[in-house]
Amino acid sequence: MNVEGTAVERAAQKSLLTGFHAAFSVGTLLGAMVGSAAIKAGISVPVHMALAVAVILLSVIYLYRLVPAGTGKETGGDSIDPPMSARERMAIWKERRTVLIGIIVLGMAFAEGSANDWLPLVMVDGYKITPAMGSFAFGLFVAAMTIGRAAGGMLLDRFGRVVVLRASALFAITGLLIVILGQSYTVATVGIVFWGLGAAFGFPVGLSAAGDDPRGVAARVGAVSTAGYLAFLVGPPFLGIIGESVGLLRALIVVLIAVTVAGLLSQAAKPIGKQTTKSRGQENQFDSY
Known part of the structure; x- marks a missing residue:
């Protein structure tokens, strides 16, 4: 679906992938709301999961x-060049730009995945609130x-892209610092909003940056998304x-470091290949910042 999304972006020459991922976030938000309601209603976890x-x-x-036939496949119409060989596809994992984008996605997905898995418990253990309030905090994040x-x-x-990624990293850093250092649940919720943004x-x-080059788009998007899902799975x-030793609240410092690294590497997402005059000019206008 991510490969298809980048193809739609190229065809429309608009930034659309964040909107597609917003649908994913809406599903997560609905899940958080249902989870909070299930806690209040006393529904057991096995029944809820079933x-x-x-x-x-x-x-x-x-x-x-x-789902249309051929979704996610790289076709001959995607590029004027011949399809990539297996060796060329493997070589994509060594491309400097792809590796750097993968690190960006790894760091930011770590920030998202950590909240998905731990935020309610972080709030319950760190701020001594009820589980329902912890679920509400996660809903606020989503x-x-x-x-x-x-x-x-x-x-x-x-x-x-570069300016937006740098700003998003700054927002996430600010939010994590507020959550880690906050002295009250109310203050921490402000940090959660910044963290979510x-x-x-x-x-x-x-993923959008990985799909700039039509030739090998499936392999590059696959490589970058693998880095993101690795962060979701392993992070x-x-x-x-780490939380077992220092507490979950202090363990978020690791997430803070990962986001900082992602922000410092944001330049790697600068568009390449065919770009509209408008988008190229906007990138050049703001790159100096």
Whole structure:
């Protein structure tokens, strides 16, 4: 779906991938709201999970028929050059730009995945609040991320990828510092909003940057998205291990470092290849900052 999204972006010559990922965030927000309601209603976790599985299965059975044939495939029409060989596809993992974009996505996805897996517990353990309030805090994070992604296309078309990524990293750093150092739940919720806004852009913008070159787009988007999903899969357990020693609240310092590195590497996402005069001029206008 990410490969298809980058293809749609190229065809439309607009920033659309953040909007597509906003739909993902809406689903996460609905899940957080349902989870909070289930806690208040006293519904057990097994019953809650069984209902979630039923919804997912029924949705897949109904919706898969609506996905167009060929979605996600790299076709000959994507580029005037011949398709990449297997060796060329493997060499993509050594490309400097692809590696740097992968690190950006890794850091920002770590910020998002850590909140997805740990934020409610971080708030409950760190600020001594109820589980329902912890779920609400996570819902606040996802709501902020959803709003950021919904507005992402407009911001990207106006300011360009590099500026947006740097700003998002700054927002995430500010939010994490407030959550880590905050002395009250109310103050921490302000940090959660900043954290959510900051985490909104890294993954979709990185995928968009990986899809700049039509030749090998599937391999590059696949490589970068692998880095993101690695952060989702490995990052949260790693954070949990650290949290056992120093506490989950202090363990967020690791996330802070990862986001800082991602922000410092934002220049790697600068568009390459065919760009509209408007978008190229916007990138050049703001790169000096």
